[in-house]
Amino acid sequence: MTIRLLIVDDDPLVRAGLALMLGGAEDIEIVGEGADGSEVPALVARHAPDVVLMDIRMPTVDGLTATEELRARPGAPEVVVLTTFHADEQVLRALRAGAAGFVLKDTPPAEIVTAVRRVAAGDPVLSPAVTRQLMTHVVTGPQGAQDPNGPQGRRSSQEPPRRAAAGARLALLADREREVAVAVGHGRSNAEIAAALYLSVPTVKTHVSRILAKLGLNNRVQIALLVHDAGLLDLPEREDGT
Structure with missing residues (x-):
């Protein structure tokens, strides 16, 4: 082609x-x-x-x-x-x-x-390492400033519209899909997600594909951004990586 x-x-x-x-x-x-x-x-x-x-x-x-x-x-x-x-x-x-x-x-x-x-061919041009760096940039800002919606700068007023909208979209996912989405948000590769959640790599790939289809997203970086917007990257990762 x-x-x-x-x-x-x-x-x-x-x-x-x-x-x-x-x-x-x-x-x-x-x-x-x-x-x-x-x-x-x-x-x-x-x-x-x-x-x-x-x-x-x-x-x-x-x-x-x-x-x-x-x-x-x-x-x-x-x-x-x-x-x-x-x-x-x-x-x-x-x-x-x-x-x-x-x-x-x-x-x-x-x-x-x-x-x-x-x-x-339908594959995003972003490695897990670059995804992780982009997520760090989102959370800390270009000059290291804390995200106003992050744990140290959380707004005490009404929940920001973007966070509420992101949370509503993620609610469409099954529990396991949500766990995979959060792991993607932390910049983990498919192999790392598979090891953390005791899944096979093909199963992780299937979950990622389903997440993209359900949420109408183009690639895993958009998954990570949505997870960030929902405030789920503010929480520490559990020992199983989610």
Whole structure:
């Protein structure tokens, strides 16, 4: 299968480099290029890409807004965001919007090709280690500031709407699925979850797939973000890892 790829970046040299690098892969076809997020709807309608490689910082419509608008549409292509920093609030916003992952702009060419292939196959481009680092960034903030909804800064007033909404969504899960979701939120790999919960790795994968389907999520990072929003990462992990 040929992967149809759209590249969106405001730097023409970056676009040219990515097109040259990715176009050399026999299973990837560069179907279009854009210089701003405002061009994305028309380019997607015209070229029907499978994957969009999207820069975050663009002058008119940034890649975050473009990703949010694109992923809200039915049948939207997968999005991989391009960034210069891997634990950035903008990356987190892109992942909340449904981006399948991100690649750093200084990533080796072969790894960017692999990332595009993985996303096209339905796999998120985020390792458990990166997930864990992103979760740490969410909880502590970019400067180490405590999350206002965390254990040291919990609001004494009405429960925040995001927390209530996240809790309601997680209530749709069965008990075991919820345990797996919390373990994902703590950045655990499938093998680590399997060992902690006395399950097989295939069973964990099945639970993760069911969680994604029930909650309408794209990848395990969105599971982790939802668990965080529900306040479940504020609680210490039990000895069994959940």
